[in-house]
Amino acid sequence: xxxxxxxxxxxxxxxxxxxxxxxxxxxxxxxxxxxxxxxxxxxxxxxxxxxxxxxxxxxxxxxxxxxxxxxxxxxxxxxxxxxxxxxxxxxxxxxxxxxxxxxxxxxxxxxxxxxxxxxxxxxxxxxxxxxxxxxxxxxxxxxxxxxxxxxxxxxxxxxxxxxxxxxxxxxxxxxxxxxxxxxxxxxxxxxxxxxxxxxxxxxxxxxxxxxxxxxxxxxxxxxxxxxxxxxxxxxxxxxxxxxxxxxxxxxxxxxxxxxxxxxxxxxxxxxxxxxxxxxxxxxxxxxxxxxxxxxxxxxxxxxxxxxxxxxxxxxxxxxxxxxxxxxxxxxxxxxxxxxxxxxxxxxxxxxxxxxxxxxxxxxxxxxxxxxxxxxxxxxxxxxxxxxxxxxxxxxxxxxx
Numbered sequence: 001x002x003x004x005x006x007x008x009x010x011x012x013x014x015x016x017x018x019x020x021x022x023x024x025x026x027x028x029x030x031x032x033x034x035x036x037x038x039x040x041x042x043x044x045x046x047x048x049x050x051x052x053x054x055x056x057x058x059x060x061x062x063x064x065x066x067x068x069x070x071x072x073x074x075x076x077x078x079x080x081x082x083x084x085x086x087x088x089x090x091x092x093x094x095x096x097x098x099x100x101x102x103x104x105x106x107x108x109x110x111x112x113x114x115x116x117x118x119x120x121x122x123x124x125x126x127x128x129x130x131x132x133x134x135x136x137x138x139x140x141x142x143x144x145x146x147x148x149x150x151x152x153x154x155x156x157x158x159x160x161x162x163x164x165x166x167x168x169x170x171x172x173x174x175x176x177x178x179x180x181x182x183x184x185x186x187x188x189x190x191x192x193x194x195x196x197x198x199x200x201x202x203x204x205x206x207x208x209x210x211x212x213x214x215x216x217x218x219x220x221x222x223x224x225x226x227x228x229x230x231x232x233x234x235x236x237x238x239x240x241x242x243x244x245x246x247x248x249x250x251x252x253x254x255x256x257x258x259x260x261x262x263x264x265x266x267x268x269x270x271x272x273x274x275x276x277x278x279x280x281x282x283x284x285x286x287x288x289x290x291x292x293x294x295x296x297x298x299x300x301x302x303x304x305x306x307x308x309x310x311x312x313x314x315x316x317x318x319x320x321x322x323x324x325x326x327x328x329x330x331x332x333x334x335x336x337x338x339x340x341x342x343x344x345x346x347x348x349x350x351x352x353x354x355x356x357x358x359x360x361x362x363x364x365x366x367x368x369x370x371x372x373x374x375x376x377x378x379x380x381x382x383x384x385x386x387x388x389x390x391x392x393x394x395x396x397x398x399x400x
Contacts, residue, residue, distance in 0.1 A: 042096045042111050047073050049090030049105070049257040060085045060108070081112045086123070091257035097136045099157065102126040105257050119152065125163045132159045132177065142167060153198070156180035158190070170198040173209060175299045193299055210289035210298030213237040213246070213268070218304060223274065225310035231278070232345050232384045235285065236269040237301060243289035247297060250277070251284045254303065264290065266354045271345035273384035274308050282307050322346040322383040324391055329377075333400040336367045336377070345384040351377060369397045 047053055054060055054068035060083045068085070071092065085108045086092060093102050096111070096118060103109065107123020118138045129136065141152035142165060153170065155163075159177030164170070172181060174190040181188040181196055181204075188206055190196055195209045215238040225231050235248060248270055250261035260277050263270060274283065283306040289298040328339035342348055344361035357363050369375045379391040 041116065042094060042113060044071060044073065044092055044094045045100075046093040046255065047071055047090065048092070048253040048255040049087075051087035051089035051105075053090055053092045054085045054087075055082045057081060057083070059083055081110070081114070083110050084108070089257065091253075091255035093255060098131045098134055099127055099129045099136050102255055104255075120163065120165055122165045122167075125165075126161070127157055127163075128160045129157070129177075140165060140170060142170075154180075154182040156182075168200055170196075172196040172198075173297075173299065175212065195296060207294065207296070209296055210240050210243055210291055212299035213240050213287050213289060213301040216287065216301045216304055218306065219302070220305045222307045222309060225275070225278075225308065229345075230310075231275040231308060232271055232273045233306060234269065234271050234345075235287070237287055239268045240289035240298065242291065243298070244292040245290040246287055247290050248285065248287045251286070252280050252282075254284050256284075265347075267356070270347075271384045273345070273386075274306065276385050278308055278311075281309075320383075321387050321389045322381045324348075324379060324381050324389050326379070326391065326393060329393060329395060331395050331397055334369045334372060334397045336369065336375075336395045336397065338365045338367070338377070339363070340379075342381050343383055347382045349380040349382075352380075367395075369395075372397050372399055 053071040054065060055071055056064070056068040057080060058064070060068050065085075071084070084092075084103070086103055086105050088105050091102060091104050093100060095101075097116075102125065104124035104126075107125065108121040109123070109125075110119040110121070111117070112119075120138060120140050121142060136157045138155050138157060139152035140155065140163075155172070156179065158174045158179035160175040161179060162173040162175070172179070172190065172195065174192065174194045174196075176192050179190040179194070181190065181198075183198070183202075183204065186204075188196060188204060190206060193209050193211050195207050197205045217236050218233065221233070223231060223233065237246075240246075244266075246265050246268065248261075248263050248265060249259055250272070252258040252260055260280065260283070261272070277283065285304045285306065286300045286302075288300045290296075291298065322343040324340065324342045326338065326340045328337060330337040338350065339362070341362050342357060344357060344359060346357065348355040348357050348363060350365055351367070355363055355365050367377065373396065375395050375397055377393045377395060379393070381389045383389075
């Protein structure tokens with residue numbers, strides 16, 4: 001065999017050995033990662049806000065807060081039992097049992113890896129399962145409850161929902177799937193769009209809530225600012241049957257730790273100028289139907305995303321008060337016909353009643369006064385930037 005052939009065989013063998021070694025290393029590395037993921041069933045995946053999330057192996061309270069540590073997002077895996085508390089400006093998200101949980105500000109909870117127990121003490125919590133239908137149980141034991149009081153309430157979570165715990169009550173919104181609320185020997189079953197209220201007197205009420213608004217717009221949008229008015233967003237969604245109002249909220253992050261804007265509207269649309277919040281740049285928004293008869297908010301819509309880019313040089317022009325022109329104020333007996341014009345993106349109220357404004361800014365409205373004589377008519381216009389214009393008029397009604 002020639003020397004060249006020997007060299008070629010040697011090089012090939014070395015190459016094969018390197019390939020096999022790399023494959024064995026990757027396989028070993030993958031096995032280690034899988035083992036870690038399997039052991040670490042509780043992972044903090046995101047922290048958002050201007051404050052801190054505290055954790056400790058011992059219960060956390062105001063006196064011991066200085067002894068607790070601040071959560072570092074780089075330390076995502078917690079293998080020991082921990083208490084976690086958010087301050088009033090911070091939310092966090094954790095992943096456990098194939099379920100994503102969002103913990104809002106001023107909330108307190110506990111996790112035990114050996115018993116695989118998640119215990120919520122107070123605050124607001126959202127959950128969303130990745131594996132729909134998988135059985136996931138959490139416990140609730142409010143801070144003021146003593147050892148002599150009943151054992152923690154057990155909730156078998158649905159696919160998605162919301163939980164709010166205070167010293168006076170526990171509220172559960174079930175958005176989708178089946179949920180079980182166990183208290184003592186009693187079990188309460190909630191289906192899609194169900195609500196449960198548990199009070200200190202141990203009374204429990206369940207009822208239906210309105211379903212989430214669909215076809216929200218804009219779902220995702222990048223807004224380029226050049227001229228005044230470019231930053232006005234036209235929010236709209238499909239009407240929900242039974243809804244007399246809607247609540248739209250604008251957040252600075254997906255974890256909802258900071259509500260930038262909250263508005264109750266009567267129709268399925270709202271125009272808003274994001275110029276007033278341009279320091280944030282990115283926004284998340286959500287809308288819920290509201291049941292006035294039962295004073296209860298329904299399931300929220302999907303979360304929309306907005307991004308504001310560019311800058312407007314003449315901001316004063318964009319943030320000026322909205323105009324209002326009353327063209328007609330005709331009186332016929334006790335009936336008053338009003339015609340006028342305002343900013344097409346504004347909200348109009350006449351005597352605190354919301355009035356629809358046409359696409360060109362014009363509007364028509366009639367008022368039937370019971371009182372004969374001099375009647376006050378109060379106009380209020382709110383621009384998409386939140387700036388108000390008010391006008392007061394009077395109409396003299398009479399008997400026909």
